[in-house]
Amino acid sequence: MRYMMSYDLMETMRNTNQWLGATALSIASAPAFAAWPNPGLNWMAAWGEVTERSFQRMVAKPDWGIRTFTCEDGKDHLVDITTVVERPFGDLVHFRVNGRPEQPRKVLLVAPMSGHYATLLRSTVKSLIVNCEVYVTDWHNARDIPVSAGKFDIEDYTLYLVDFMRELGPDTHVIAVCQPAPLTLAATAYLAEQDPEAQPSSLTLIGGPVDPDATPTDVTDFGRRVTMGQLEETMIQQVGFKYKGVGRKVYPGLLQLSSFMSMNAERHTKAFMDQILRVSRSEASDHDSHNRFYDEYLAVMDMTAEFYLSTVERIFKDREIARNAFVVNGHQVDIGAITDVAVKTVEGANDDISAPGQCIAALDLCTGLPETKKASHVEPGAGHYGIFAGRSWRDNIRPLVIDFMNANTRSAAKAKTRTKRSKAAK
Structure with a gap:
């Protein structure tokens, strides 16, 4: 109590x-x-x-604020935010521009579950909606989810991503920002083993802790200093009587905010x-x-206790993703099974949360992927926020990501194969 x-x-x-x-x-x-x-x-x-x-x-969920979009025809088109997949802990939403032809690129933007709502990626969505069909993982505040909905840890998170990728199909380009980078990599590997036909066309990982020990920061040092017992004792609380999730154990958003501010x-x-x-x-x-x-x-939003604790223990302390030893639903995922999904990493040279080296480690884990399908970029002078929402994203990184998608679409690959076969026949 x-x-x-x-x-x-x-x-x-x-x-x-x-x-x-x-x-x-x-x-x-x-x-x-x-x-x-x-x-x-x-x-x-x-x-x-x-x-x-x-x-x-502090207790209000921000609005996306994306109501209209000016298309090439010079007209303002209404933007509908529709739910494609609805789940207790998070939905898959689509930013549909009314009256506009379907765009050639289908993008799944995986938002972080690290204290803020998915609306933190508002500017990222706005920049991609120009010439992409944008889908976003809209995670729910744990305080509003009844205890009867069950648990939600990093394995459940990964399986949510697997289901979202299956729903969107193999012509999807996935972009994971910050916290979900290692779990999105694991979800892609899971599909490569269990359902290869559902794999996305490309995977872009932006500033995520795939290998936290590659370049230590204050965040990784904190994870090393404290024990799991200390974390559970000092960080975990039960949702009060005011909310639907009364009794659910969470890492409260207000406690997270105090940590953000103190930094x-x-x-x-x-x-x-x-x-x-x-x-x-x-x-x-x-x-x-x-x-x-x-x-x-x-x-800020509350995180389920099991998600927070399993993230610290399995991603940061035990480095299960970095060691290619991550287990999902009883199955050990082999990241080396990714052989057909192009993977790109993006890091900021001045990122003090997920420092350069932590994200690019994903490429070394993709042992079954040809070097021609691997790419990386380190943005000079960019901090953590800038690589997905600031000027560095708009001016430099976004064009590189779009080019990477264009070069690795399923349809383009198939067309290239057909061309080679026709030349060989001649």
């Missing part, structure tokens, strides 16, 4: 801070005070506005102080750069 009480205590603290912000804003904005202008009241109102918004966003505490503190000053001077807006970033960054 103490874990449930601590979960509700965190929610109470969040709710209290939201209330304090709303109260400060209401008091300082009272019309009666307008007769006695005071910079202190302006600052109090600004603090209240920023505080209320910040703590309110760059000075930068975040300065960002919020600067925003309070901008609001007090009436220089801020509802959708300014600060609000756009923190509305997404502060919106």
